[in-house]
Amino acid sequence: MAPSTAHDGPLGLRERKKARTRDALVDAALRRFTEHGFAATTTEEIAADVEVSQRTFFRYFASKEDAVLAVQEHIEEKFLAKLAARPLEEPPIEALSNALRDTWAELDERTTQTQLLVLRLLEDCPPLLAAHLRRLSEHQDRLVELIARRTGVDPATDLRPRLVAAAFGSVSHVAHVVCHQRGCRGAADLRSTIGECLDELVPALTEPWGTAGPAAPAAD
Amino acid sequence: MAPSTAHDGPLGLRERKKARTRDALVDAALRRFTEHGFAATTTEEIAADVEVSQRTFFRYFASKEDAVLAVQEHIEEKFLAKLAARPLEEPPIEALSNALRDTWAELDERTTQTQLLVLRLLEDCPPLLAAHLRRLSEHQDRLVELIARRTGVDPATDLRPRLVAAAFGSVSHVAHVVCHQRGCRGAADLRSTIGECLDELVPALTEPWGTAGPAAPAAD
DNA sequence: CCCATCATGTCAGTGACTGACAAATGGCAA
DNA sequence: TTGCCATTTGTCAGTCACTGACATGATGGG
Secondary structure (H helix, E strand, O other): OOOOOOOOOOOOHHHHHHHHHHHHHHHHHHHHHHHHOOOOOOHHHHHHHHOOOHHHHHHHOOOHHHHHHOHHHHHHHHHHHHHHHOOOOOOHHHHHHHHHHHHHHOOOHHHHHHHHHHHHHHHOOHHHHHHHHHHHHHHHHHHHHHHHHHHOOOOOOOOHHHHHHHHHHHHHHHHHHHHHHHOOOOHHHHHHHHHHHHHHHHHHHHOOOOOOOOOOOOOO | OOOOOOOOOOOOHHHHHHHHHHHHHHHHHHHHHHHHOOOOOOHHHHHHHHOOOHHHHHHHOOOOOHHHHHHHHHHHHHHHHHHHHOOOOOOHHHHHHHHHHHHHHOOOHHHHHHHHHHHHHHHOOHHHHHHHHHHHHHHHHHHHHHHHHHHOOOOOOOOHHHHHHHHHHHHHHHHHHHHHHHOOOOHHHHHHHHHHHHHHHHHHHHOOOOOOOOOOOOOO
16 A cells, blocks of 8 residues: 655665655545545645645645655656667657566556556546646656657657657557456456557457457457 | 637627637737746736736636637637548548548638748747646547547447547657747748647557658658 | 753734624615 | 527636745754
């Protein structure tokens, strides 16, 4: 359940305390939101759980939503690193897809559980979804830059980096929604759903649809 | 500049007054947001411009953001209608692309200008963007239903309607961003940018990228 | 051991948004 | 026209997210 914001390194006492407070706030927010709902929870309650003032809560997070969404930073950073590590010969969409698979391949079960929990929250809480989508769009802007650099095209004149980043981003969002809809429970479920979505995108766009199902029908 | 919420039909005096008030509120919001910025404008000021109370403002719009985003309803409805009118033989992504072209093809210059203005607001105002993205995601859910029905597949088991709707949605959003970036001025600019984005999506995903630019290089 | 730095608490204030009630206004029928 | 009902609106009070300013206390370096 805890956020696990990898804080190793030689940090001062001060820094470690801050990290602990932050983690505790995320934890408390997650718990209260799941138990009583996002709307029914006040930032003061979250702060009280951790025994800090509301003002302190807002020094750690810019908004109530951010306390939950913070758990995604970790994954986003990892993803960018994985992408940078993919061989340059891979076509952009392949590199992105593989980077995403690489990312989820090495997340531990607890992190995955937290993610699934957040996805559930997103689904039945519009303001949370809105904040999440905005984050995603900022993440996509960074993706555009990386893709442009990796392929050597100019994102100001060439639309393709934007298009691929956007398509990819929306597919990974679909994967999340589908995970929630299917009631995925563990890392394995999540990974296979993500894999399916990535695999089916291009065929869905380019191949005729037999009504019987996609090229690789679900084994049921 | 005015919203132009096509209100013809045999409406009572009451309904017409409501429509006028609503339009006036959208109008005032748009004006104040562009002149002083979204954050620096209060809902009370908007209400005062139209000479109604703040409470009335919130009876028309669920949030400050909604007053701007309301101008998109019109287009979304039109788009859904255009999609329904596309021949069933068209593959889904083609039908969506053509429906979007059809939609923008018959919007008048004033509506287009309003849209461009809204796009500009979205770009430099995160909360507005967040609300917009949330709207888009709801719109996409409706798209999924329509696509599934039109192709006869079950959206609960087949991922393709979701994938195509998501990819399409993200591409049209890219088109908007690019329009803003390029400083598109009129309906013609907007239409050609949208066309470009739609045309380049599949090639960007399936064809190798020459660094010289896409299949149809910018004339520059 | 002292001092500069930084995290925190307190307080007051703004502004989005809501429920409840009362007043006014449009629509309709007698 | 008049009277009645439904709907719209204004007012008021309240909640809650979020912020700036200032005071206090802890930390870590010298």
